[in-house]
Ligand code: SF4
Ligand code: SF4
């Protein structure tokens with residue numbers, strides 16, 4: 001697909017026009033805590049150099065708490081009412097490649113048999129404009145999970161900063177193409193050169209582990225000392241799951257508003273909580289934190305790959321940056337890779 | 346389509362099975378749904394009490410008896426507590442049927458052994474009636490059922506029918522100390538009664554369901570009796586929420602119990618990580 005040269009002021013004009021047409025616009029907040037909704041085009045952030053927000057943009061597709069339906073008891077007659085469809089057209093400006101990549105990964109579980117239309121409608125209504133990433137810190141490991149600071153997976157449009165206030169705008173998806181065609185001023189100047197990705201590779205985060213070896217080890221070693229080592233440290237607070245762009249476990253609960261009405265909601269949940277798998281009988285298959293941490297790692301780097309042919313992790317490093325006891329998931333995986341190498345020798 | 350929105354059902358009858366187990370006979374409020382609803386023995390559903398939440402139970406009635414949909418539940422948490430307070434005529438929600446089913450076709454032309462403990466008889470009862478209603482397609486049938494005490498036996502009113510059927514051997518047992526003075530059945534734990542009854546393994550499929558501890562001790566007995574790992578079938582009662590393969594609650598390894606199960610062979614269970 002085609003690429004174009006755009007300037008920062010053109011991007012601002014795009015945002016202004018979208019706002020005037022009642023689109024919702026989201027971008028990373030200045031404090032880099034989360035994605036926030038913008039009221040003016042001046043707020044949008046297209047900054048490849050910035051740190052990934054503490055919380056991923058997952059909640060724009062899979063809200064923390066989502067109404068599934070309302071129930072109402074009128075004269076003893078019970079009725080169920082669907083919530084309003086998430087209809088607002090949305091553009092996300094300046095997503096990180098490690099945010100964007102989570103959308104197709106999540107889409108697999110939300111559509112492998114039954115289709116979760118709540119998720120799908122939001123994806124359908126949203127244009128993801130990502131920006132090549134030039135930030136990296138000791139927690140990042142996108143290159144170990146098959147991604148890179150230039151991955152376009154999950155993006156509709158992709159920005160590569162060239163010189164000051166100027167970008168290459170790549171059209172990535174058909175949805176992105178259709179969208180941008182509505183704004184002719186964005187596609188005036190076609191970029192006909194080639195962008196030299198090879199040149200950039202030296203500055204990518206270094207590969208910390210070999211995914212294939214990690215997966216192989218996980219597939220063969222369910223019981224291992226390593227889970228006790230991490231399990232002893234881990235608090236089971238589930239911070240890691242809440243900030244993660246790919247964690248998708250949820251709970252379904254009822255909330256009452258008065259005696260005769262209420263709603264059923266889908267709330268984020270996590271396999272790191274002790275109650276997650278506890279049976280009504282009191283039996284708990286994952287009764288301690290070492291088993292729960294083992295589940296987190298296996299689900300991401302073994303089971304999901306087996307089931308959906310995707311790694312349930314984009315290497316964004318959020319879980320590591322936020323962990324109150326400094327558990328570094330990439331370090332755990334490095335150790336696993338060492339175990340696997342030792343096993344081969 | 347909103348996959349999380351249940352259909353409305355009405356409670357038509359309530360049966361007090363034991364001090365803490367009840368059975369509901371349910372019918373869809375929408376007649377068309379009632380007529381078109383189909384499921385297979387072994388499948389489960391999500392039942393809701395609006396304002397309290399959802400709970401997972403197997404469908405306890407047989408697909409051959411479509412007049413009602415039945416579920417049996419034991420008092421265990423918030424939703425079952427609310428369910429116990431419901432009356433005939435009350436409305437509940439139902440989503441389903443979900444999951445796989447017992448291999449009915451594979452069982453045809455074979456002997457079938459049913460082994461159940463406690464409320465584990467609910468899913469087994471569904472397939473028992475399914476088999477009995479197609480009686481001529483199966484060979485000898487053995488039913489072994491046990492509960493803690495006489496008052497903990499469920500479907501007592503039907504066990505009689507099974508006992509009176511030709512070609513059906515029905516053995517009922519209670520744990521030692523759980524018998525009454527007029528108890529005529531066996532006394533002993535299910536695994537030891539299975540050993541005593543010693544069903545033949547040739548051309549036989551065994552369906553086993555009950556509390557984890559019963560299952561754990563019954564498997565080795567079955568192996569001793571010469572049953573192959575593939576001829577022993579059970580259903581898992583993992584914690585579930587969505588039933589749709591989304592919420593991540595029921596996972597054992599890469600398996601989704603709500604989609605790939607709840608019915609598994611002993612062989613399949615052995616391949617799973619030890620986490621259920
Ligand atoms: S954030 Fe850290 S302590 Fe909390 S559950 Fe995750 S790994 Fe454990
Ligand atoms: S597991 Fe950690 S590094 Fe991987 S996607 Fe989730 S938050 Fe990012």
Ligand code: FES
Nearest residue numbers: 586588591593603
């Ligand atoms: S019960 Fe939700 S994934 Fe199986």
